[in-house]
Amino acid sequence: MGTASDIKLIDENNIRLDGRGPDELRPIKIETNVLNRADGSSFIEWGGNKIMVAVYGPREAYPKHNQDINKAIVKARYNMAAFSVDERKRPGPDRRSVEISKVVSEALEAAIMVELFPRAQIDVFIEVLQADAGTRIAGLTAASVAVAAAGIPMRDMVVGCTAGKVGNKIVLDLSKEEDNFGQADLPMGILPKSDRVVLMQMDGDLSVEEFEQATSMIMKATKRIAQIQREALTKKYEIQQKEQGE
Amino acid sequence: MGTASDIKLIDENNIRLDGRGPDELRPIKIETNVLNRADGSSFIEWGGNKIMVAVYGPREAYPKHNQDINKAIVKARYNMAAFSVDERKRPGPDRRSVEISKVVSEALEAAIMVELFPRAQIDVFIEVLQADAGTRIAGLTAASVAVAAAGIPMRDMVVGCTAGKVGNKIVLDLSKEEDNFGQADLPMGILPKSDRVVLMQMDGDLSVEEFEQATSMIMKATKRIAQIQREALTKKYEIQQKEQGE
Amino acid sequence: MGTASDIKLIDENNIRLDGRGPDELRPIKIETNVLNRADGSSFIEWGGNKIMVAVYGPREAYPKHNQDINKAIVKARYNMAAFSVDERKRPGPDRRSVEISKVVSEALEAAIMVELFPRAQIDVFIEVLQADAGTRIAGLTAASVAVAAAGIPMRDMVVGCTAGKVGNKIVLDLSKEEDNFGQADLPMGILPKSDRVVLMQMDGDLSVEEFEQATSMIMKATKRIAQIQREALTKKYEIQQKEQGE
């Protein structure tokens, strides 16, 4: 956060560089079952982000000494394609992606009915094909859809969303420039039915009041995003039913 | 293939830089049982190549989940000594040696009666001590001898041989300069009894006619190389019989 | 050994750079049970060295195929903190620490009654927090105390000590400057009851007579160091008994 810059990220009329208002989301589009081999899959375009998610499982956890006799373990792997960012990224996990994989795994596990699948493992592969700020929450949002598409029972979906601070104002869903040159970034993962927080990270500088404002912006947006998730899944079920009907 | 160069690799009388004619092999010498510890071993000098091969097995495949219940698996490991090439090579496998190990393993497995040894593994270690063009086919030729020397039943030997294109002419058994500055390289692994092809790679530029010409050159050379393999093995059996006779 | 230097490491009155005489040790202080989690632990300050040792075990050796059905295996791991030396050291083992870990493991195993614990493993973690010449023998000395503090039966303690050659004179317990610019270095691990040698390495240049002189210096010092070890352990037992008495 907070590399100095002369760019004016938001103007006196509260219009942001890309024309959005403070509480406006970038365009979001979710598709399901985009892959043949996986048990469930999804594809999300969120602004310029393009992220594909595949789910395998529940399957027997391996190696065996990793098995939990009481529940399934959820292993999300967040990974960026070498060409997804401006400077080519060397393939393989770096420290950032290890951390994101961990918090995303934990957020998903909070939503999945893991107690139904003792000794099992649910693998969630999140591949960022093009990155454009907010990849972790876009990936989490899509992952939740892919888990549902795999037919794995969940207590609730998980919705990811970010708020941040630019030009001393709280805004929703940071763009790439806002992420690079802004003052704070607050990505959250929410269970929309209960407003529970299952993922939260923050860096930058927020007063307690600003935190309140950011949180309330996120909570509202959550409902909209959850709706997009539902529609993506419904479309899937429609197609399946049609297929079965034929 | 094909780094530009002013070197004239073959002259108007079809004489090559090292004095050979187009279909002439470099000198080849094979010895068996050059190592004490291995179950079978061989040493080949082919031009300036010096390559040692050791065979261990059939022995139980490890780790167990790699075992094939129907047959032995053949694992060749092609490796270059650090000092075998002009610039010191860092020890350990690189992408080139991983690929060569794979195609050599497959070529050997096609000749070995692997169905006699379910759950077993046959290890073939090919160590290039000095490299001088054509190491993969020289290594394959020697490996086949080492497998036979280990007493492992084979349908046929495997003979390796290369043809290539230099100065727009097809020639046999490329030398180092011809390999560096030539126009095409076609290494093949042949079962000499049946003329079947168990290894083939190619890079460069060959018309279909040139391919025919190169292949027919290789097929003829194969008989000569197979003879050298047989002699190396016969010498071994002679020595063994003498030893038993004493 | 023996990087050239103009520094005069010992003067005509046999006084060394840090004021010590030839057979004088640097100050040594040992404490036990400095860690809560380990089964036994110790901390040694020896000159500027600060080294912490933790012992875990005897516990089941893992992986199982490493188990010895006749005795426990002793695995010491010598490791330097990144900040323990002048130039930051990258975390993780280098070739030097692998070698030291090996000879220290062997020296400790010679003293521990490993035959009492078949299939077990005793882990000894030696962490150099600040390095100041002689870390391996200081670490070995402390490790021996930590093993005893863990209640693991030993035939004898192991005492580490170094002698070396500077300015053509044999001196005890090299300092950092003497180590960098001296002529020879002879670290030894001794069982003090029997004067047996369980660790010995040497580099530099010693005549046979100089070796004799160095060894005899080490043997004498060994008694003093063993006394410090005993005191550290006695203090521990005193505390334990007081605690039990209360």
Added chain:
Amino acid sequence: MPKDALGVLSEIKKSFITKQIKEGRRGDGRKPDEYRELRIQTNYVPRANGSALVELGKTKILVGVKIDAGEPFPDTPNLGVFTTNVELLPMAFPTFESGPPNEMSIEVARVVDRGIRESKMVDFEKLVIEPGKKVWVVFVDINVLDYDGNLFDACSYGAVAALKTAVVPGSKYGGKDTLLPINNTPVSVTIVKLDDVMVCDPDLEEEQMSTTRVTITTTEDGHIRAMQKGDLGYFEIDEIRKAIKMSSDTGSIIREKYLK
């Protein structure tokens, strides 16, 4: 090839496929020299300098090309640098694991690389910025998203398509953006033997049943630029001749239709 990844093919299925193939029909109704439905979408990742999403039947791969200034290799000071990397993403198949490249991904990457390099498709002599010091470095990164056989060809088509639309970002260093200089179009065709019948573009079931494999890359002039025989079985010389013809014929069609 992961023979038993989805459970080994049942014997019944195998003998059915074998019977069919002897009558000239393949599991999905294709003829021996017929490739699966092929879709190539270039510029799928605008953030890359070139990209292509390829669907070959149910196999799906994504190629991204990144081009940046860097140092030449010491032995080729006046040529651009070219590297090809294949990632078998764990999302693509139940037994694929994340980690460093393995035997399979290295073989695919090297065969794709060889076809492009040996055909002299890219004019590397034009990729020099300052001779001996600074050249354009071209990274071709191939991500396998969904695996249903014949990675060699899918990855090769993707790499060729992405390179043909790739832009050298000269503007980053004060110059102009230009298209990557391209000379010709290598096309790879992979052929496997199913009980002595040779078929091209095998799907996963066919790969699992095949005894051997060859990948042949040709250019517009009908010349062979790269070959790679793989798997345990063998080819007769006559079969290789047939394979070269099949590759050249089918390759021409694919070049015309998808890689113009």
Added chain:
Amino acid sequence: MPKDALGVLSEIKKSFITKQIKEGRRGDGRKPDEYRELRIQTNYVPRANGSALVELGKTKILVGVKIDAGEPFPDTPNLGVFTTNVELLPMAFPTFESGPPNEMSIEVARVVDRGIRESKMVDFEKLVIEPGKKVWVVFVDINVLDYDGNLFDACSYGAVAALKTAVVPGSKYGGKDTLLPINNTPVSVTIVKLDDVMVCDPDLEEEQMSTTRVTITTTEDGHIRAMQKGDLGYFEIDEIRKAIKMSSDTGSIIREKYLK
């Protein structure tokens, strides 16, 4: 967290702790917002440029700071370089293994790093020797010696204490030694939920029983500089509000008492 490292907590012990905590008492008698005994000894390793030994209850960590001249990152040519590394030494816990950083050590390192970086504690603009070419590189290496819970805070306090006493070795390059330029003092406080009761500075038993965790780093102005929610459970928004207050209040005390 290594839930079953020492054997899973017995059910009896668990229900005892649960019962107690509902009555506002913790296993070791602390109140929910009370941290364990804290001891910080700076300059423990004189060979380092800064160092601190921290004991937080029975958790013990040692931080060493090394500062040397090096190259800046290309995208921040006029800023010093800062890296944080955590080693979970195998001496610290029976199941810790030597080897490259794992998920747990990376998370701790990154959360500690974020708190320091985002609070702008160190004035990196003053760490430039020659703009774009040579800057001071600050390595913070944290070694965990004894593990009894709450590494986030112990490591954070150690890093902050070591940095506040660290010396930039200017004399090594012909200048003068100076203190590292420090602007303010971030304090991290970690809070876990034990059966709906939120407690700070959990020991290992409490970590093993907790359903979820949050680490919040604040500065003197009461602003939040970094947060990290972890573990499987969830927080209600109200609980986060409470956690922020707890972090800010307890953090102020710790800053005053130990990190001046």
Added chain:
Amino acid sequence: MPKDALGVLSEIKKSFITKQIKEGRRGDGRKPDEYRELRIQTNYVPRANGSALVELGKTKILVGVKIDAGEPFPDTPNLGVFTTNVELLPMAFPTFESGPPNEMSIEVARVVDRGIRESKMVDFEKLVIEPGKKVWVVFVDINVLDYDGNLFDACSYGAVAALKTAVVPGSKYGGKDTLLPINNTPVSVTIVKLDDVMVCDPDLEEEQMSTTRVTITTTEDGHIRAMQKGDLGYFEIDEIRKAIKMSSDTGSIIREKYLK
């Protein structure tokens, strides 16, 4: 040492060897201070700058020396660079595995390296091309081809023989090729204890039965240049005295006969 690689020695064989050794005879008829048949063939790999194939009994190793221009270490700007690497090739023994150097290969490499370095065999001061900037870098790569005990000595003899015949490729940089400047000839002799009898140059069976091991390297002047005690047992001081004498005496013979 891989004690059980070929199956642990049978108890019967062990007690036979023990009985014999007490009578002063070894398994293969050697006397305690007698080394096995030794053959050294230098210049075995002409492509290297120096090389030697060594057979010590049934142990066979190949050393290649590569010398090229490179940068000196910052702390020794006016000395050539020297590195020694040992590869325990999987061809040499059933349980050797390919992969990075392990404990055993690192110990052998470091002991060989130490003997050469500490004896000042190679005159590193003469290996400077441009002070502080460019020096000759000497790589000694030792490949173990066949393992039947006593790698320390076999590798040491090979390294010494290869270095003594190695050529500094000055012509590559416009100068002349010259022999590597050599001052003296360190000889290492390894001694093990078999039931209190000390024998030199152990074969694998003797290594498996021995309780402890010491490698001592001496130079022409009878001085000790490097020592390494290894394995689990102990030496009395008197035994070390005896070992030093044995090393010095046997070492002189080997130097005269094979390393002139």
